[in-house]
Amino acid sequence: MRAQSPKGTRDFDFTELSRRNYVIDRIKAAFEIFSYRPLETPSFENIETLMGKYGDEGDRLVFKILRSGDFLRSARDKSNPSVDEIADKALRYDLTVPFSRYVSQNNGKLTFPFKRYQIQPVWRADKPQKGRFREFLQCDADVVGSKSLWQEVEMLDLYTYVFNSLNLPIRIKLNNRKILAAISEVCGIENRLAEFTMILDKIDKIGEGGVLKELKEKEFSKDQIEKLKPAFKLRSNNKDIISYLNGWLGNNEQGISGTEEVNFILNKVKNNGLIDIDICLARGLNYYTGSIFEVNVPDVDIGSVGGGGRYDDLTSLFGLSDVSGVGISFGLDRIMFCLQELGLMPNNLQKGIDVMILRTNEESSEKSFQIAQDLREAGVLVDFYPDLAKMKKQFDYAEKIGAMHVLIYDEANNKEVIVKDIKAGKQVAMPAGNELSYFLDLKK
């Protein structure tokens, strides 16, 4: 049998993990500073909890888990059973939907507004490619139970805080689903909102011409497309966009509301120089109802490193209505990719050990091991070479595992302890027993 990890999954070795933890620690620290509390949910949910929440494409990408037992026996058509006949559970696709399931389920116990952060893997049955995996880590912060726009402001500040602490230069796109709804109303295509916004969202990739072409292909009428055209022009600075929207959408209720929200948020965030209003931003998840965000690293071509928005009605799908929420997500793998691409990943993240105890001869073994025990007792990071191997081999090993020092004790050599600094190549000798205070001094 061939050793092979599943497609789109990865193993993380010591080096890789130290980098991941560096980033995770910073994200986590920011979440805590902004007063979010951790939550973990199961890696799989009942299939009906997830299906229908992410759009048709999303449903296809949900990893379904086979029912246990002889599930085919009760299938109507055994050669072509339906999904719900063979699968009743599914792997987590994101963290937002399980969270809203949790909120609905624990409604009585929670104090609102309820803030939580969650750092866990999610799974998508996608084809892997650059910056895309089938298992990857998401880091989410959400707050539910308040309609206050200050929450949006806080979320954007949180983005700024995290990426600032990682020294990663970003731009944040800001839009509002109400504006998109208003545009569709003004253009008379409100019944095709999702379809239209999805196409509009591609403008950065395929350009204005590409969007126009696709709109035609999808049989939007000439008149409708003509009315939509101002949307393409709104790629300028935030102030101009807002004033244009005010004129264009006129007295459309949603338009006014959406524009006001965007304006409010922009005026309150700590660093609005990072934020671009982008009325083409749509985001695929169809549960967003108000503000939507997306974070990109302009210098790296890898898609977005984060996204989020307000969802007014997600919990009502689980029987709890009138609980509005805002959430943002950080894509750890893509953030890592950007940091590495831009040379922003610190290269001294791996912690080695303080000392490796080398072996000289059988007579000295007991005392050598005792030295290891005593040092560990005092909190020194110690490794003890298990075999009486050649010095060369032991030294090589010590260097590879990142030991700062080696310690050699030889009963035959006046019961002396020799401590050698591996990098400097210098060594000091001392009477056995003095090594403890020597290392404690070093650690100060």
Next chain:
RNA sequence: GUGGUUGUAGCUCAGUUGGUUAGAGCGCCUGAUUGUGGUUCAGGAGGUCGUGGGUUCGAGACCCAUCUUCCACCCCA
């Protein structure tokens, strides 16, 4: 899901139009030399050429299938 791409020692790769025992560098192991490694020298191990079929007198090289890698589309973190 659609289209393309990749797969040769632990790692990075060579292997001309199909033709004898498949190579290199690095790494690894052994020995020598450095008081106790990092240098140098000598030697050595290690490959079902992704897998399974097929074409051929003969295939790592050609064909088919399958898996894997990476990429584009779709969609997304």
